[in-house]
Amino acid sequence: MKGEPDFFQNLQDELSDGRGWLDRSIVLAYAVAAGLCVVIFTLMSETAFEWFAHLHARSPWAVLIWTPALTAFIVWATRRFAPGAAGSGIPQVMTALDPHLPRDMRQRFVSIRLTVAKMLLGSMSLLAGLSAGREGPSVQVAAGVMHNARRWLRPGSGMNDHALLVAGGAAGIAAAFNAPLAGVVFAIEELSKKLESRNSGLIIAAIVLAGLVSISAFGNLSYFGSVAVTRLGWGALLPGLSVAIACGVLGGLFARLLAASAAGMPDRFSAFRKRYPVRFAAGCGLLIAIIGLVTDGATFGAGAEEVRHMLAGESDASRLYVLLKFVATWLTTWSGVPGGIFAPSLSIGAGVGHDMAQLVAGAQFQTLAPSLIAMGMAGFLAAATQAPLTSFIIVMEMIDGRPMVLSLMASAMIASLIARLISRPLYSTLSGLMMRPLREAQARAREAKETAPPPDGAS
Template sequence: MNHEPDFLQNLRAEFSGWRLWIDRAIVLGYAVLAGLFVVGFTHAAEWAFALFEGLFHRHPWAVLLWTPALTAAIVWATRRWFPGAAGSGIPQIKAALDPELPSERRGLFASLRLTLAKIGLGAAGFAAGLSVGREGPSVQVAAGVMQHAKRWLSPGSTIDMRALLVAGGAAGIAAAFNAPLAGVVFAIEELSGRLEARASGVIITGIVLAGLVAVSAFGNLSYFGVIRVPHLDWSLLGPGLAVALLSGVAGGLFARLLIASLTGAPQRLNHWRRRYPVRFAAACGLAVAVIGLVTGGVTYGAGSEAVKQMLHGEAPLSPLYTLLKFVATWLTAWSGAPGGIFAPSLSIGAGIGDAIARLASPEFGPALIALGMAGFLAAVTQAPLTAFIIVMEMVDGHAMVLSLMASAMLASLVSRMISRPLYETLAEHMVGVATGRLAAQPQEPVAREEPPRSQ
């Protein structure tokens, strides 16, 4: 028989155990610290990319030496000391959450050591001018901070390692995009698959505190500002459908290409990548540098400035930019350098929407660009809810909720016909390598264990 809660009894229970409140204070402190680490990473990445842009504007041809040399150095250092920091960071946290992974091997994918390495090597990728984002790495950065709280919690604490990792990953997305709602959905859709009642408080707390730290540092502003959305009617249906379908096909192909490249599909180039990973990284860096020179520097970095220009109708970019950004992002990921694909994916999706808008309805340009961003990101990640909420919060596009949702859902559906889920497949591969079920490729983090004390 169910009884109504006894307020006084519950209140006494809450304050009866001092250790419970110490545990909560520890989690709160680490959530703030996770936000600070993401903010620090953001500043480091922006400073590093400004350094690269200064070099590019003063001596454009110097990037033909600078980018491949620095890319080779990044990959060498990553493979030598921090193999778990390679790539995006989201597959690593999904791998750390995999029940098949022994708990003593979680340090291969999430630790304070890897957090510091991810910040340094990720910023170096921006200094090299690679086509990278910082949002995916922010997931590994924040999760690495949050998991460290476990060593200070009481033995009987109900806050487990899984809850801390999910909370950290979600906080990383929330702080990086200044999109708290996206952090919650990301935790459910991409990391955990469900939001358990006992873990929900930790996750929401991490998101709120890390988000507040980011807002304090950068202001309560939308990532791409506020777009000008015209009156939407049935005339947008045809162009919007074209954007969603094209984004789904392109995103599915991109995910399939990355999976084949990063899991060591039996190809001649991957054979060379296995034998000479540093030389291969230098070749990828040289190709990215050449692409950047051809586009006047537009394809370097995350591509956020290009998106802002498209949204405001300034300096329209040709469809060739979208294709070359696609290639540059793939080569950067294939090189094995630490860096994310979220922001470059948004840039590619924006280019698809901009191209359709110029062919069909220029007055719907901002709306179609937003649909392209949501569609391509959903197609690459096959996480449509996260994708459309991220875009909605980044452009303050609440007037387009249904349109963004439809574009993300349709593009994700098309992508599922072309490719397996990107992050899930990469995570499964990492777990297979870490447990010895699969042979190691150059990017897999099996070279060294983390000390048990950092678990």
């Protein structure tokens, strides 16, 4: 039929494009390298926190010296050697994707150098016992690796800088959570908003390949194991709705607080932080150590172990856990160390669901608690990041919770809608703060050009 594709001609064209296949091979090889870097970063982070846990178990009061001292050193080293490695890493990748950012400035936000720095300093944040995660930093780690592939690709290659950064950032999520589907959705929802048809297949292949590297290293296991979820009746509607609303309010306040802290609030603490950042970091570390001692170590680290205890019904967390983990995570982020909020957000949301289950479930606590905890994780993460699709898919893949897909989706959507009434999207706000000095410099340059006197001899 006229107009139908010619299979053999198309196949011949594909096979004859040797340079195109070489470009694809380079991209996929870098995807493997990005996955390996995330795997190494995961092992470094887990080992670092194990060392901290050993120190805390042997000499609990030693953390009052260890945590503030190491926090101060991390902030000093970050500011001295790798300023672009501070914070989560997701805003840096979003800034690198900004079309208004000059191409020669991308190295300030994503590069092999920043990848190495993020891995070392991010691991040290967990060695200090700070309430930080490795998942957000993994986005910057993988994006830095993938962006380096550009030097080997031909100038006319479909995989431009934008496509490589999207593929790298999403590959970081896929490898960090052992969740390739979450990586694909994260690429669309947070990084790219859409995928170009000409290279979408290669981007998705790179994301999946990085995820497979992680699965090869750690096994095809969900992050929190398989959660046994019973059939939810109408009796679970009100508790589930309450969890989603509570997570929406708390997550919105959390995002607003983090954005305001990063921007610099008009108070003495922000002024002190600006003038003495290393001393301020030491003070934050001391407060985090005190909170950790009060909670018997529950608020130290990313919080994954505490979530596992909650899901297993073995947690003896205080009713103040949500508040104290909230404060510890805020202080960690405010201190300026490299570290993410994904995992701590999941633990805060799990605490909300756990508290609600204790309040309303009574004799049915063991039956209803896992569902409410999972809904809390999806709800708080969606509210904090305002990325509901990514959030519920991450939680679904982390708990092998496909039977809960509608409940998780509803919790994430409701919480995200409520959070939008309280705060602007966190990562785009932080990215805007990173772009602000550049915009101000461009505005000054334009103003100077307009007000400059005409050159001699000009009419």
